[in-house]
Amino acid sequence: MVLTDQWLHYLAMTSSAPSNQPALSAEHIWKVFGSKPERAVELAESGESRSDVLAATGCTIAVRDVSFAVKPGETFVVMGLSGSGKSTLIRCVARLIESTKGTVNVDGEDFTAMNANQLREVRRKKLSMVFQHFGLFSHRRVIDNACYGLEIQGVPKAERHERALEILGVVGLSGFEYHYPQQLSGGMQQRVGLARALCVDPEILFFDEPFSALDPLIRRDMQDELIRLQQTMKRTIVFITHDFAEAIKLGDRIAIMKDGAFDQVGTAAELIRNPATPYVREFTEDIPKAKVLTARDIMTSGGDSSRRVESSATVYSLVPLLLNDPTPIAVTEDGFVIGQVDRESVATLMDEA
């Protein structure tokens, strides 16, 4: 009985596994600011540090040999402190600036090799971006901001307005369509930025610290909003932030960026449980692990029990259950038992935090 459960679960896992082709991938991206970029890359490849290269060539290495791949529908978060090169990376990937070295693929096509026309075509059809300081058009009303991308594509006015009205409703801006962006609060302005990006129905969305300029409460609202939208729309997202909590909340996978390079890439749980560098550990230390790690992360192999929890339940939520009754609890996923959690493992984790 138990065996069959697990077998069926295995089948379900393999069949729903995503196709191998990533929606977006970047290979060995370098970006050097300064007059001698090739020399700087050479020096850096031979192992010189960022500051040594700066001293030797006067060039700033903003992005240093970064590679990653994002699966369709995945939210990939790049997290790093100010100046770590996040904006430069996302701009290289979106080709708002040209990278010094490296290739970017969109849907398996070499994005970096495209000429200006092809680039425009791909951008019109597949990409969108939301900016930290909104980048709204102050001379256009909210509705005309939202349908800008469609206007660029030459969609007739009536049609694009209809679509914009719909999207503005989705992001909660009904009633403000005919205002100018500067008449709205910061949070609402970023909703306009979001609507503008979504209006063209892009496959891939870039977010460059979209919520950093907002108050904490509004920021949380916007995060929840994005999670809600993503549940139905399932877009491929590259999200930049300097806030680790935000990264954990939104990201399927997180890359920690430092001095232009990725220190570690993984799920929130992986980063917390096995930080690869002291730098990564520093971020994870302040995070209440019990609220991030789930039953799945700490379960041990074991049998069924009358008490069951979903594998996605946070460790935090298990505490009251195990306090009252110390017997192990079975962990289920899609209705199948995949392991168990006991009082010890929860207690160890709570001690660590």
Add this chain to the structure above:
Amino acid sequence: MTTTPTSDRTILNRFGPYLVLLAVLIAVQLLVSAESFPALLDDFLKDPIDSLGAWGQVNRRTHPLFTQFFAPLTNTVDFGITTIEDILTWLPWYVIPAGLFALIARRRRFLDATVAAAVMIYPGLVGLWEPTLETLALMSFAVFASAVIGIPLGIWAAFRPRVEAALRPFLDIMQTVPAFVYFLPLLVLFGIGKTNGAIATIIYALPPVVRLTTLGIRQVPAQSVEASDMFGASASQTLFKVQIPTAMPTILAGLSQTIMMALGIVVLAALVAAGGLGGLVLQSLNQRTTGRGIAVGLAIVAVAMLLDRVGRSLADGDRTKTLSRGAKLAWAVSLIAGVLVGRWKEWDTFPTVWTTRIFDPIDTAVDWAIANWSQYTRAVNDFVVGDIVVPIRSFLIDTVAWPVLIVLATYMVWRIAGPKLAAFTAAAMATIGLIGMWDLSIDTVVQVMIGVIIAILIAVPLGIMAGRNARVEAVLGPILDGLQTIPSLVYIIPVVTLFTLGPMPGIIASVLYAIVPGVRITALGIQNVPSESVEASQTFGATRVQTMLGVRIPLAAPTIMAGINQVIMMVLAMVIIAGLVGGGALGFETVRALTRNLYGHGFEVGLSIALIAMVLDRSTQALAQRFQPPAAT
């Protein structure tokens, strides 16, 4: 005891060069004091230009340069202006204010529309309808041409730093050199008439629209441009859909300034027979009829306001506030009907209501003022001219040897602005001397200095008061607006009647004209002092005066210095214009050269004015820089 030699040496090291310099200066002073600057290059420069001018006059009808280029250009411009004028006079008079109202009201800006219509009716009421249409035609052509040339140029400069760098010196010179100087060379090329007036106006008025267009395009947030790029917009889509519309308020501010500058020189354009309202101002000036001068001046202000409102309305892309289609149609139909009926009934000239005589009571007031005050004003005039201007002038011209003056001025500029500008100053002064403009230039500079000192003494305290006290600012506001918009030659008229011809009216008019930016910018500087700095000072128990002197004024100093720079440039421009009212010096020579076709002489005068303007402008800008706190690194 043993330390004395070294300290002697340090003193020598420190002051030695100065002592040597001083000794040399005294020696030079004793040797050359009586000699005037040898005008070695005078004929060298003058003769070829005179013959060029003469050549131009002789060959105007025959040489291909004229027949193939300048004559067609002149004819085109002339044709453009005359056509606008013809259309305006052909239209029944009431159609013009009604049409302006409709144009502006199409965006539901009814207040603006009413103001524009009312302002258009005013000149008709006082019998200035035709000259106003003439000026309106000339100005709308000049402003339109400035926009058509200036906006693309500004956009180009915004994208190409090299283009901007190449343009900058020309824009600087066009803006600093008093407009008066342009007329003469243009006279050679375009002859006398409207074209000359229009082209001088375009040259003079072009810089603000170019600069502010460049600035506006640059200031478009980078993220807006990136956002547009990310949607796959082409460069021209981004330019027309994002960059230009976002920059529009700044571009319009530039266009407003261009309009103000263009209107500022309509009076001068009358000197080259551009006619219109400017000619009437000159006439009032000659006849000392203050009232009629003011009537005409107000008509000029009306034209300025009109162009400004119309320009703004044309650029207003906000279609949400558009009149309904029916209303637009009704307006169009009634305007056309108005034209047809008016033409049929020949209602094309404005019905006579009053003439400019209605302003004659002002002359009575001025006469009264002369009768009662002239003993005092004449006394002031005699004191300023006889005891200040003349002695300083003769001291600088007759007593101080010219090399000494050059060295002292160069040294001062060196201290303020460094070696580059000092070298430029020395070269400029030497050039002025060599072409025989030394005495005239010193005369002009003395008048400028006196005007500047008086203007600063009035403007800075007023500005500080206005900056600290909103009520003072509210009272001063309209006065300053008036001084700024009414053409300066208009308020020179009563001043001339009160103070007689001579340097005095020029100085007073330049003070009146130049205190405007002085007060405004000082007030701005004081208001922009961060309140935290002021509060910090107060928490230390500083008195108001201590806070003012220790915090507010030092923090506002860079801004105030920028204001003083503008004061100096405006005083210079006015002192030159005052050549028309007996101010003498370079200004008078400009007028003389202009009216008598003295090309070579006029060129030398113009060159001297340009050099003086550049030295004054750059050194005061450098001074303003020095007050700037060091930039963070």
